[in-house]
Amino acid sequence: MAEYRVLLTGNPGTEDVMAEEAVEELRASRVVEVRSGKGRVVVEAPGPLDLLGDRLLSMRSIHSGILLLVEERVGPTLGDLERAAEAVARSELASYLPAGAAFAVRAERAGEGHEYTSMDIARLVGDAVIRACRERRGFRPEVRLNSPSVVVHASVVEDRFYAGILLTGERSRHRRRYRVYDHPAALKPTLAYVMLRLAGARDGDRIVDPMCGGGTVALEAAYLFEDSEITCMDKDPRHIHGARMNAVAARVEGRIRFLVGDARRMHEILGEASADVVVSNPPYGIRLGDPEAVRRLYRAFIPSLRLALAPGGRAALITTESDYMIELARRAGLRLAHVRRVRHGDLWASILVLERPT
Ligand SMILES: C[S@@+](CC[C@H](N)C(=O)[O-])C[C@H]1O[C@@H](n2cnc3c(N)ncnc32)[C@H](O)[C@@H]1O
Structure with missing residues (x-):
């Protein structure tokens, strides 16, 4: 052939x-x-x-x-x-x-x-x-x-x-047809897919994005896995509404749980050891314009993430504040399994893969 x-x-x-x-x-x-x-x-x-x-x-x-x-x-x-x-x-x-x-x-x-x-x-x-x-x-x-x-x-x-x-048409393949709600700081779906892979997500895993915005990670996970329990949480009800609209457009809304909630308390809201894989794109300092507000969020989020992950569970997070997040993860008892730089729009950011030891 x-x-x-x-x-x-x-x-x-x-x-x-x-x-x-x-x-x-x-x-x-x-x-x-x-x-x-x-x-x-x-x-x-x-x-x-x-x-x-x-x-x-x-x-x-x-x-x-x-x-x-x-x-x-x-x-x-x-x-x-x-x-x-x-x-x-x-x-x-x-x-x-x-x-x-x-x-x-x-x-x-x-x-x-x-x-x-x-x-x-x-x-x-x-x-x-x-x-x-x-x-x-x-x-x-x-x-x-x-x-x-x-x-x-x-x-x-x-x-x-x-x-x-x-061979793939003029529309870039990262422009998925399901995006009826465009979150102002949306992650490229191609990067969401890469992060799910780097986190080692497999069908059947309980997958959570606790700062899900328009739901890109959850939607990519729903396309990949049939038997996973997928949770899409954000503190802002408008984004949860938008994420649900995207899931309806993608015809996967029945496979995703949508929640309004605070990622800094994810272990209380979702339960301890309730996630096998967390993939998320928290706000970045450069985009929010207030690095201290972002650091405050990370300081509260990382310990809660540690408790929400099951032993052996993994989290892939994308951030421009990688050194700070790595230090917080180390202090919380999460192991840095992988780190790499990727281009996200006009910024270089890092994807960190953190693991809760068994
Ligand atoms: C960069 S955006 C995520 C975009 C998303 N990945 C997408 O593709 O649409 C960050 C999100 O984190 C949410 N967020 C910020 N602080 C939060 C918190 N404490 N708990 C839950 N969500 C939070 C914001 O509302 C925002 O939607």
């Missing part, structure tokens, strides 16, 4: 999880490249192509999947970019455009020192596609920026040039 190269994009800092999920969901036979901190992974996965597209849509850690047809080294000058774009004209990329197709190029650039912009990338790659179609396929494809039938994805990441066909 034909193997295809696929470029996956996702949250910077989560590349290893994206690669693991690709092995499971795409049945990827080889992880070719992991660009740590850049949110990019290249894998080889079996076809046929329509099945590969369907499998990509079932992945929960990625933002997009691209059938990768051109990979080149590229230097910093416009001439270097022109040479890389020439490789697009020589490649089989044009054979993926049906006769009469309208296409658009979406381009990205990451890294320092490039003397060209993403618009230069889009222009040169667009020209190369048109030339290849005219010379080798005998038609001139129409360029249509709104609702194109084929999207060519081209990017430069530091010294690498990639081009291919976008």
